[in-house]
Amino acid sequence: MAVDVIRTLRVEPGAAPRLARFDTGTTFGWDKAKAKAELEKVKAELDVLQQRLFAEDRRSLLLVLQAMDAAGKDGTIRSILSGLNPAGVSVQGFGVPGGPEAEHDYLWRAHAAAPAKGRIVVFNRSHYEDVLVVRVKGFAPKPVWSRRYEHIREFEELLVDEGTTVVKCFLHVSPEVQRERLQERIDDPEKRWKFRKGDLDDRALWPDFMKAYEDALRRTSTAVAPWYVVPADRNWVRNLAVAKILLHHLKRLDPKLPEPEEGVEGLVVE
Ligand code: AMP
Numbered sequence: 001m002a003v004d005v006i007r008t009l010r011v012e013p014g015a016a017p018r019l020a021r022f023d024t025g026t027t028f029g030w031d032k033a034k035a036k037a038e039l040e041k042v043k044a045e046l047d048v049l050q051q052r053l054f055a056e057d058r059r060s061l062l063l064v065l066q067a068m069d070a071a072g073k074d075g076t077i078r079s080i081l082s083g084l085n086p087a088g089v090s091v092q093g094f095g096v097p098g099g100p101e102a103e104h105d106y107l108w109r110a111h112a113a114a115p116a117k118g119r120i121v122v123f124n125r126s127h128y129e130d131v132l133v134v135r136v137k138g139f140a141p142k143p144v145w146s147r148r149y150e151h152i153r154e155f156e157e158l159l160v161d162e163g164t165t166v167v168k169c170f171l172h173v174s175p176e177v178q179r180e181r182l183q184e185r186i187d188d189p190e191k192r193w194k195f196r197k198g199d200l201d202d203r204a205l206w207p208d209f210m211k212a213y214e215d216a217l218r219r220t221s222t223a224v225a226p227w228y229v230v231p232a233d234r235n236w237v238r239n240l241a242v243a244k245i246l247l248h249h250l251k252r253l254d255p256k257l258p259e260p261e262e263g264v265e266g267l268v269v270e
């Protein structure tokens, strides 16, 4: 029987995932060629639902992607969003806060970038950096970052209450595969721009990051805004898994086309 990736990967509220035990290289028994064909089918369904969401113009969807470097956030975005209508989809990246971002509370920029009605927005990194890198690198003291889990739960609940579906994926890559991909970034002139020497500092802090991720997943995976831990050592598995998760939530959202004006049905254009 086919695995139910939604149930398998979702972090149930209150659960404490152990990231070191997770099989980042799993294929779920999928066949690569079939998975590729299935991804195309899933994308065709996503396209129809996105179009309806846009036409309905009442609700929205936020997909948060978090991961260590080279887990494939960019590749996932490219794979699953290509083919959707660009008018209704956008991607928001979150880097080191600068300018006005640095002068406001940490949720300010996330809230400003949250999707408008009818839209899908993907966060490439997110407000979670403020309990991840900020915690691990000591950019804020513990009393400051430790109260943020509650802020984040309530912020996301607010978004959900006001009509935004919130879905969060942690793309979980193994340190071995990250090493290969970082090396490839260094060696391949087309990829070198993505590499920063600071990536190696983060890599050296792997256990601390995993601990911070485990705490974030445990404390912020809620019934209204669930986390999914997605195996990310194989790009094709990762892409299909995230596409299926997105499809699951769009289907549940079930956007409805607006009613046509009265008397339009059956009208013949002369
Ligand atoms: P990338 O997404 O790999 O292009 O790099 C963005 C960088 O910005 C990463 O190293 C993040 O850890 C960093 N970053 C994102 N948000 C924050 C934040 N709130 N505070 C400090 N660093 C951050």
Ligand code: MG
Pocket (backbone or CB within 6 Å): 069, 194, 196, 199
């Ligand atoms: Mg990077």
